[in-house]
Structures are given as structure tokens and as C-alpha cells.
Amino acid sequence: MKITRIDCHVLLDPGYDIGATSSAQDDIVVEIHTDQGLTGIGESDVNPWIARACIQAPSTHTMGLGLAEMLIGEDPLRVEELWDKLYVGSAMNGRRGAVIHAIGALDMALHDLRGKALGKPCYELLGGATKSHITPYASLQPEVSSFDAYRASLLDWAATAKSLGFRAAKLEVTPSGPYRHKGLHATQKEVTETIGAVRESVGPEFTLMVDVQYGFPDADTCLRAIRDWVDFNLFFVETPLPSDDLAGYARVATEQPIPIAAGEWLATRYEFLELMDRGKIQVVQPDMGRVGGLTEAKRVCDLALDRKLTVVPHLWKTGISIAAAAHLAAATPHCAFIEFLPASLCASALRKELVSDELRMIDGVVPLPVRPGLGVELNREALSRFSRAAEKVM
Numbered sequence: 066m067k068i069t070r071i072d073c074h075v076l077l078d079p080g081y082d083i084g085a086t087s088s089a090q091d092d093i094v095v096e097i098h099t100d101q102g103l104t105g106i107g108e109s110d111v112n113p114w115i116a117r118a119c120i121q122a123p124s125t126h127t128m129g130l131g132l133a134e135m136l137i138g139e140d141p142l143r144v145e146e147l148w149d150k151l152y153v154g155s156a157m158n159g160r161r162g163a164v165i166h167a168i169g170a171l172d173m174a175l176h177d178l179r180g181k182a183l184g185k186p187c188y189e190l191l192g193g194a195t196k197s198h199i200t201p202y203a204s205l206q207p208e209v210s211s212f213d214a215y216r217a218s219l220l221d222w223a224a225t226a227k228s229l230g231f232r233a234a235k236l237e238v239t240p241s242g243p244y245r246h247k248g249l250h251a252t253q254k255e256v257t258e259t260i261g262a263v264r265e266s267v268g269p270e271f272t273l274m275v276d277v278q279y280g281f282p283d284a285d286t287c288l289r290a291i292r293d294w295v296d297f298n299l300f301f302v303e304t305p306l307p308s309d310d311l312a313g314y315a316r317v318a319t320e321q322p323i324p325i326a327a328g329e330w331l332a333t334r335y336e337f338l339e340l341m342d343r344g345k346i347q348v349v350q351p352d353m354g355r356v357g358g359l360t361e362a363k364r365v366c367d368l369a370l371d372r373k374l375t376v377v378p379h380l381w382k383t384g385i386s387i388a389a390a391a392h393l394a395a396a397t398p399h400c401a402f403i404e405f406l407p408a409s410l411c412a413s414a415l416r417k418e419l420v421s422d423e424l425r426m427i428d429g430v431v432p433l434p435v436r437p438g439l440g441v442e443l444n445r446e447a448l449s450r451f452s453r454a455a456e457k458v459m
């Protein structure tokens with residue numbers, strides 16, 4: 066089997082709000098076609114116009130090869146070897162950042178293709194199932210403009226998530242830092258009180274995480290604040306500090322008892338090695354597309370296992386990434402949860418409509434996927450509607 070063509074779809078939610086913090090409003094979706102009529106699909110969480118350029122740019126020299134050009138004519142079953150080929154061949158343009166995120170979409174599509182070609186779900190080709198089901202957690206990020214409304218929404222959504230059957234939820238509590246949005250402001254005391262109120266309302270058995278989205282400027286400020294959260298029995302606190310402050314992460318992760326999670330922005334296992342070994346975090350959060358696809362996410366999981374760390378993939382995209390994360394989780398014994406933006410609690414039309422048959426949660430868990438490959442199909446009508454919305458912008 067040979068790769069014959071790669072389509073890149075730049076997609077935009079027609080109702081997107083440039084002031085919103087949600088990256089689920091746009092998408093790059095790739096389709097890799099073969100001479101045997103099979104097609105694999107993948108996506109990544111990066112500006113889709115940039116990702117398309119990374120994939121379609123022509124080769125100009127031996128260390129600056131085009132990603133699509135490197136794949137045309139190749140056997141798509143050699144997934145891991147193709148990842149290494151793309152990484153080395155694009156080295157002077159890539160190695161990190163957008164080129165790796167674009168490779169992630171291609172790699173996801175190759176895993177989908179390989180599964181379809183061999184008639185097996187992706188997780189069976191990633192080492193096989195290590196559990197009977199996958200446990201999702203709900204990410205709760207109200208888009209409101211006052212802290213009072215935010216507090217009310219969080220309490221309301223946490224109750225809704227629990228009533229939908231979720232056993233775990235993550236509170237996006239972001240009144241400071243780069244993800245602060247819509248004029249939200251709160252004192253540290255108000256934030257602590259809000260987390261406490263949610264814990265009180267969902268009860269002690271429910272798993273709670275908190276994501277402050279890089280909200281503390283330094284380790285001392287962070288430590289002062291989150292030591293007040295120890296009694297809330299949090300599964301982790303996510304990205305407390307600026308991404309590059311690894312010395313700060315090491316202090317926050319070792320000078321108080323709540324596990325620290327991070328990694329959603331990172332590209333390649335090499336960035337994760339820095340985060341694990343220098344940043345000393347306890348929970349690693351590869352994003353399926355951004356890290357470089359399922360191939361690289363699996364390598365990160367293996368490195369995390371060596372270090373006895375927990376994996377909880379980051380996910381803020383569509384049913385394609387949900388499927389990819391589910392396959393990774395199935396094959397990864399130390400993957401505790403996958404992030405799951407409930408369609409009923411999110412604003413993104415892409416998240417709701419792009420995939421017609423996404424994995425579903427039943428009684429609080431996602432059963433292991435059974436169909437070959439990733440096991441999801443694109444909704445063509447939605448795809449062309451989102452493509453047209455993107456064309457209007459550029």
C-alpha cells in the first residue's frame with residue numbers, strides 16, 4: 066500500500082469568538098489517502114493555517130523537506146519509522162512547535178490507516194488493552210465575565226457533570242494569568258472558597274482537579290495559595306506556573322502534597338523529559354496532536370512509566386482526538402483518565418458536529434472502541450460548512 070494524496074482541511078466554527086480562550090473553535094484535519102482506497106484521518110490543536118503551511122510547504126533542501134512530500138509514495142503501515150523520517154527531514158524548520166503539531170495530525174491519520182488496513186482498533190497495535198474501559202473527566206470552563214457568575218456556573222456545571230454520570234471533573238479556575246478572560250477577577254480567598262464550595266457540593270467520592278492555566282507568576286506565590294487547597298483532596302493542580310519555569314515547577318511539585326500536572330503545550334518526548342526530570346511533576350498531559358501524534362504520545366507514556374508517573378492526556382478538540390486519546394488510554398495502564406469536554410457543556414460547534422459517531426460515555430465510562438483504526442468518521446456536511454467559514458477569514 067502506498068500513500069497517494071494528503072488533504073488538509075482548515076476549519077473554523079462560524080460562531081467563533083476571538084475573545085474566548087477555547088482552542089476548540091478551529092481545527093486542522095488531515096486525510097491521508099492510499100492507492101488501495103483506504104483513508105486515515107487526524108487533527109491537531111494548532112492554528113490550522115499554520116499547520117497546513119507546515120504540511121504543504123515544498124522541500125527546499127535535504128534538512129528542510131516538506132511533510133506531505135516526504136509521505137507521498139511511502140507505505141503507511143510503517144507508522145513509527147515515518148514519524149522519525151518526518152522529524153529528521155524537517156529538522157531545520159521543526160524539531161518543536163508548529164511543525165511537530167502538524168506531524169501530530171499526520172501521525173494520527175497514519176495510526177487510523179494502519180488500524181483500518183489491519184482490521185484492528187489502534188490500541189491493539191499500540192500494545193493491546195490494559196483495562197476494560199476508559200474513565201473520562203469533564204472539563205468545566207464557564208465563559209462568563211464576572212467571578213460571581215463564574216462561581217455559580219462552576220457549581221452548576223459540576224452538579225450537571227455528576228448527574229451525567231461523570232466520576233471526575235476539572236475546574237478551570239482562571240482569574241489571573243494569560244488565560245484570564247472577559248475581565249474575570251477574584252481574590253485568592255474567593256478562589257479557595259469556590260473550590261471548597263464545589264468539593265462540598267459534589268461530595269468526597271467524586272474526583273476533582275483544578276486547572277489554573279499558568280495563573281501564578283512564581284513558585285512562592287503558587288505555594289502560598291495552593292497549600293490552602295490541600296484539604297480539598299485534589300487529584301492534581303494543572304499548569305500552575307509559566308510553562309518555561311521548570312525550576313519553579315520542581316519547587317511547587319516537591320514542597321507541597323498536591324500532585325502537579327502539566328504538558329498540554331509540549332511537542333515531542335524531549336520536552337516531556339525536561340518537564341519530568343527537571344520540573345519533577347507527577348502527572349504528564351500530552352495532547353495527542355501537539356505532542357506529535359499517537360506515536361510520540363506513546364513514547365511519552367513509556368518514559369512516564371519508567372518514572373512511575375501518571376498520564377492524563379490533554380484534549381480540547383473534536384471526536385477525532387477523543388478517539389485518539391481513548392486508544393492511547395486503553396493501551397496505557399498508568400493513564401488514569403482522559404480529558405473529555407462534554408458536548409452538552411461546550412460551546413464549540415466543531416466539538417459537537419465534526420464527527421458523526423464519536424465515542425460515548427455510558428455509566429461514567431467510555432467502553433473500549435471496537436472499530437478498526439480510530440473508529441470515527443467525518444461528518445461531510447459539517448466539514449464543508451466549517452471549511453467555508455475558514456475561507457471567509459482568509
Ligand SMILES: [Mg+2]
Pocket residue numbers: 276278303304329
Ligand atoms: Mg489546561
